[in-house]
Amino acid sequence: VLAALLARQKSGRGRHLDISLTEGALSLMTPDLGNVLAGHPAATRGASTLNGGLANYQVYRTQDERFLAVGPLEPKFFAAFCAAIGRRVDMSELVADVDKQAVLRDEVQTILSTRSLADWLTTFAAHDVCCEPVLELDEIADHPLHQARKVFFTIEDQKLGTLTQMRTPLGAPRAARVPPGLGEHTAQVLGEYGFSAPEIVQLQEAHKG
Numbered sequence: 001v002l003a004a005l006l007a008r009q010k011s012g013r014g015r016h017l018d019i020s021l022t023e024g025a026l027s028l029m030t031p032d033l034g035n036v037l038a039g040h041p042a043a044t045r046g047a048s049t050l051n052g053g054l055a056n057y058q059v060y061r062t063q064d065e066r067f068l069a070v071g072p073l074e075p076k077f078f079a080a081f082c083a084a085i086g087r088r089v090d091m092s093e094l095v096a097d098v099d100k101q102a103v104l105r106d107e108v109q110t111i112l113s114t115r116s117l118a119d120w121l122t123t124f125a126a127h128d129v130c131c132e133p134v135l136e137l138d139e140i141a142d143h144p145l146h147q148a149r150k151v152f153f154t155i156e157d158q159k160l161g162t163l164t165q166m167r168t169p170l171g172a173p174r175a176a177r178v179p180p181g182l183g184e185h186t187a188q189v190l191g192e193y194g195f196s197a198p199e200i201v202q203l204q205e206a207h208k209g
Contacts, residue, residue, distance in 0.1 A: 047098055055104035059134060066117035067134035077130050084127040085111050
């Protein structure tokens with residue numbers, strides 16, 4: 001939309017926007033699609049670098065049935081990750097074949113299964129690693145990043161009490177308003193569309209019936 005507005009300012013001509021959600025998702029697959037479009041064979045699911053092939057780009061289960069997203073792709077992060085979990089560092093594993101990746105994946109899973117998610121997060125906090133917890137929905141609002149950026153905020157409703165809301169990604173919310181109740185603005189909206197007061201009452205009564 002912004003690009004179209006800028007183009008209009010320069011050219012003086014408007015533009016019709018035809019935007020596909022599917023094509024937006026496809027744009028996130030550029031690395032793999034680019035290889036295919038360049039003539040390379042399509043990667044088998046679970047075999048290429050970012051679709052499950054690498055042991056250092058996986059989701060692992062912890063002892064308490066929680067999950068860790070592990071992604072130390074670069075050598076320095078991989079070395080830090082191995083040090084944090086107490087295993088030897090072998091940089092050749094970063095480019096090892098599928099069979100060796102499977103062995104490494106099993107080894108890492110065995111190690112991460114020995115401790116809880118909270119324990120691992122405490123350990124990783126002291127190392128420069130690319131590992132994050134897989135949060136449940138009821139944990140997201142309490143995450144330090146979201147709290148620091150004030151993603152969630154509360155408003156007070158006389159009937160419902162305190163309501164937690166999530167702002168849009170475009171910035172901080174304006175003065176928060178309590179959402180209207182069911183039918184609260186019906187008369188106002190119908191009046192704006194030209195219905196008379198008696199007609200509005202008649203429609204509301206008919207709806208109740």
